[in-house]
Amino acid sequence: MSELRWNPLLGEWVATATHRQDRTFLPPKDFCPLCPTAPGGFPTEIPEPTYDIVAFENRFPSLQPEPPPPAVEGDDLYPVEPARGVCEVVVYTPKHSSTLAAEPVEQIYKLVRVWADRFRALSAHDFVKYVFIFENKGEAIGVTLHHPHGQIYAYPFVPPRVARELEQSLSHRERTGRCLVCDIVEEERRDARRVVAENASFVAYVPFFARYPYEVHVAPTRHLQALTDMTDAEQRDLAAAIKQTIAAYDRLFDLSFPYMMVLHQRPSDGGDYAHYHFHVEFYPPLRTATKLKYLAGSESGAGVFINDTLAEEKAKELRSRVEPVVWAGGRR
Amino acid sequence: MRQRQITIEGGRYLIFYTFEDEPGLAAASPDATAARGGALDGARDEGVGAADARTARAPAARESAVEPTAEGEPRV
Numbered sequence: 001m002s003e004l005r006w007n008p009l010l011g012e013w014v015a016t017a018t019h020r021q022d023r024t025f026l027p028p029k030d031f032c033p034l035c036p037t038a039p040g041g042f043p044t045e046i047p048e049p050t051y052d053i054v055a056f057e058n059r060f061p062s063l064q065p066e067p068p069p070p071a072v073e074g075d076d077l078y079p080v081e082p083a084r085g086v087c088e089v090v091v092y093t094p095k096h097s098s099t100l101a102a103e104p105v106e107q108i109y110k111l112v113r114v115w116a117d118r119f120r121a122l123s124a125h126d127f128v129k130y131v132f133i134f135e136n137k138g139e140a141i142g143v144t145l146h147h148p149h150g151q152i153y154a155y156p157f158v159p160p161r162v163a164r165e166l167e168q169s170l171s172h173r174e175r176t177g178r179c180l181v182c183d184i185v186e187e188e189r190r191d192a193r194r195v196v197a198e199n200a201s202f203v204a205y206v207p208f209f210a211r212y213p214y215e216v217h218v219a220p221t222r223h224l225q226a227l228t229d230m231t232d233a234e235q236r237d238l239a240a241a242i243k244q245t246i247a248a249y250d251r252l253f254d255l256s257f258p259y260m261m262v263l264h265q266r267p268s269d270g271g272d273y274a275h276y277h278f279h280v281e282f283y284p285p286l287r288t289a290t291k292l293k294y295l296a297g298s299e300s301g302a303g304v305f306i307n308d309t310l311a312e313e314k315a316k317e318l319r320s321r322v323e324p325v326v327w328a329g330g331r332r
Numbered sequence: 333m334r335q336r337q338i339t340i341e342g343g344r345y346l347i348f349y350t351f352e353d354e355p356g357l358a359a360a361s362p363d364a365t366a367a368r369g370g371a372l373d374g375a376r377d378e379g380v381g382a383a384d385a386r387t388a389r390a391p392a393a394r395e396s397a398v399e400p401t402a403e404g405e406p407r408v
Contacts, residue, residue, distance in 0.1 A: 117349075328356045
């Protein structure tokens, strides 16, 4: 069963998706559902012997274009809605044991273009109000499949975290006449202590207000709202900034660094969001090579993150692990 | 960028994205893709340093320690 249940305490939706309890959990690699289907072999989700990048509807979606009726009836206190939306899986490469960080920058550039296409296509649904692109990487995050992939949730509402950023951005513009993220990017570049990497179009930095020790935000220097607003050069620069960030993560402790990667774009509900500014956020759960940053009482119960580290020091660590991005043929 | 859409089990769509007509963006060869465990291909392709190669090995090493839990069907 799946449905949306309203939480009146916080004013936000909770999606229930009980069928997801049965989804595949860490299968051996010979039974990976995201690998190509080898001739005569185990039939995977992708029925061809190879591919470059694929996107498909999730077999176990939290949201569906034609959702089943809710299991319970709602009322004034507890509104209930069908879980209408779209859940897609985006497989980055046919190479089972690769990671996005280990892929060449050209593959990440291709992924950025696929993301833009999926953003455009999913935004066209009248029931979709927000297209959320993300990746959960590593068992520490709770992935159920190791094969390199990300996900897209096309929600029938603007999710609360993005809604709060939108409110803050609008408030900042009304108060100062400027874009909030433009101001943040300008301040990070001016200060420079928290900058991890920079190219012609993007800056990667540990934000002044980082909640996780190695949290990184990647933002364009030009004011734009979505992947589809970017020029080809900007899409390439975004790929390079992502590559440098996650490759630096892997070099930190000489391990494949777990993280959540989320793309924050404008909503797809037809509203005016000229005050908003596209960016990518990374939330790695590790605070050392062997210790996790847990979301415990203060974080989960009060919404107040306690960061045991200084953003300036963690940015310096990451910056020392950044290596140049090399494009095939030397082109950008 | 080209795309080709097919229907898979359950009536779901699956879209193949290809870039064969764009210089420098050809897909990895079928030989390379068929060889599961090609974790170092990406690092080699880009000519990056040893750190990438080392980190690329980590997931495969972890996976080998995972108890098989296959349920006989490809699922996501």
